Amino acid sequence: MYFTHRRNPKVPLADSIGAMSEPVEQDKVRYLGLSEGSGAELRKANAIHAITAMEQEWSLLNRQAEDTTVPAAAELDVAIVPYSPRGCGFLTEKSTSAASAVRRYEARSRSTRADNAKANSALRQPVHDIAGKRAVTTAQVALA
Secondary structure, eight states: OEEEOSOOTTSOHHHHHHHHHHHHHTTSOSOEEEESOOHHHHHHHHHHSOOOEEEEEOSSSOOGGGTTHHHHHHHHTOEEEEEOTTTTTTTSTTOSSOHHHHHHTGGGOOSOHHHHHHHHHHHHHHHHHHHHHHTOOHHHHHHO
16 A cells, blocks of 8 residues: 655645556555545545545544545545544543643644643543443543
């Protein structure tokens, strides 16, 4: 699987996919994958060369993949490879303050870092509640 990561928006998608398809044509690579794209980009890329998988951030904290990417992947029979399904560790027992996750999810609360921590903690609480009721870990709930 040959993935494109952090695609340069200044390079046309057709150029990137065209270049990536060369090793497939040379039998050096079997499949192509994209990382972090919209449903429209996935459709456009797949029209240039078959795309097998789409890597996308997807967790209880970030559901944007469900807007356009997941429907396009289902339509095109492209696998979704989720990354950070536990919210960069924020949805696990090991994360109590999760300073890095607070920075990562600053967009959830656009004020002070303390406010971010409070807002993010509120996002995490239902996961902890469900885990407690089911006697499982918060990571298991996040993945389920």
